[in-house]
Amino acid sequence: MITKKAEYAIIILTELASHPSDSLITSKEIARNREISVNLVVQLLSIMKEANWTSGTRGPSGGIKLITDPSKISLRKVIETIDGPIGITRCLFSNTPCQNKTQCSLRGVWAKAQNNMLSVLDEVSIKDLAEQAAGDF
Amino acid sequence: MITKKAEYAIIILTELASHPSDSLITSKEIARNREISVNLVVQLLSIMKEANWTSGTRGPSGGIKLITDPSKISLRKVIETIDGPIGITRCLFSNTPCQNKTQCSLRGVWAKAQNNMLSVLDEVSIKDLAEQAAGDF
DNA sequence: TTATAATTAACTTGATTAGTTATATTATAT
DNA sequence: ATATAATATAACTAATCAAGTTAATTATAA
Numbered sequence: 001m002i003t004k005k006a007e008y009a010i011i012i013l014t015e016l017a018s019h020p021s022d023s024l025i026t027s028k029e030i031a032r033n034r035e036i037s038v039n040l041v042v043q044l045l046s047i048m049k050e051a052n053w054t055s056g057t058r059g060p061s062g063g064i065k066l067i068t069d070p071s072k073i074s075l076r077k078v079i080e081t082i083d084g085p086i087g088i089t090r091c092l093f094s095n096t097p098c099q100n101k102t103q104c105s106l107r108g109v110w111a112k113a114q115n116n117m118l119s120v121l122d123e124v125s126i127k128d129l130a131e132q133a134a135g136d137f
Numbered sequence: 138m139i140t141k142k143a144e145y146a147i148i149i150l151t152e153l154a155s156h157p158s159d160s161l162i163t164s165k166e167i168a169r170n171r172e173i174s175v176n177l178v179v180q181l182l183s184i185m186k187e188a189n190w191t192s193g194t195r196g197p198s199g200g201i202k203l204i205t206d207p208s209k210i211s212l213r214k215v216i217e218t219i220d221g222p223i224g225i226t227r228c229l230f231s232n233t234p235c236q237n238k239t240q241c242s243l244r245g246v247w248a249k250a251q252n253n254m255l256s257v258l259d260e261v262s263i264k265d266l267a268e269q270a271a272g273d274f
Numbered sequence: 275t276t277a278t279a280a281t282t283a284a285c286t287t288g289a290t291t292a293g294t295t296a297t298a299t300t301a302t303a304t
Numbered sequence: 305a306t307a308t309a310a311t312a313t314a315a316c317t318a319a320t321c322a323a324g325t326t327a328a329t330t331a332t333a334a
Contacts, residue, residue: 001138002226059332060278089139105269109261116253124246132242196301197309
């Protein structure tokens with residue numbers, strides 16, 4: 001399951017991407033604009049900083065800005081960064097397929113199903129979402 | 138996430154499908170052949186009976202048999218019967234999309250990703266798995 | 275030097291998953 | 305008839321994961 005935290009992270013990045021680059025926006029503003037708890041925004045920004053997607057300036061008149069091209073951040077990357085490896089079944093988390101024949105056949109099906117899903121998440125970037133949302137006005 | 142119970146159910150159905158129709162096989166045998174706890178086999182068979190996929194004969198020399206054409210049982214159906222509705226995000230479980238523009242754009246992406254995944258699980262049936270496993274010998 | 279804002283880590287709570295235990299019911303071989 | 309082999313149900317437990325909170329620390333502009 002893709003968690004709400006991953007979804008929030010995507011929304012936060014989209015918010016950042018829809019502001020002029022180099023302009024700063026605070027956690028509180030993001031939280032207010034997108035209706036996410038400030039605590040969560042703060043928690044997620046911390047992970048995004050580690051991923052080198054954002055940088056922050058502390059103190060009054062400080063804030064966050066995006067330092068990675070949003071067209072280079074796919075939804076899949078965000079999800080994997082926040083949630084860890086994606087797997088639609090436990091089977092796909094283990095490296096070695098199991099012995100049982102049915103299970104091995106199944107592994108192939110799971111992999112195909114998952115790859116079909118991931119191809120969509122690979123192709124959509126934060127930039128796409130920001131543009132799409134802007135176009136809705 | 139597709140649970141192990143759903144995966145076990147698929148394996149159990151495949152086991153049943155790979156025996157001559159109308160022949161009976163006991164829960165214990167299924168459990169032994171597929172290396173699944175008897176308790177779980179019994180628990181899952183109970184759900185499968187409710188779904189009208191299997192019927193059981195009690196008493197000595199009793200057992201379980203498949204009463205639905207395995208080519209008519211898709212992996213998706215099994216998963217939904219055991220795990221309930223499938224959703225790769227919480228968002229897709231709610232009927233009404235949320236207000237926020239980014240989130241609404243996201244919903245479309247989630248839906249597309251999920252449908253890509255489901256199309257695979259719709260197309261593969263228990264019969265396919267049983268045949269594939271038989272061919273491996 | 276003080277208020278403001280980012281950063282970081284640890285913690286709580288609730289839901290879900292995986293599997294077990296216990297008990298009831300039924301059919302049949304002897 | 306009755307013990308037994310089997311299915312059928314329900315309730316329970318332990319472990320893991322998701323979601324969100326709390327609190328302490330660090331940097332900086334005014």
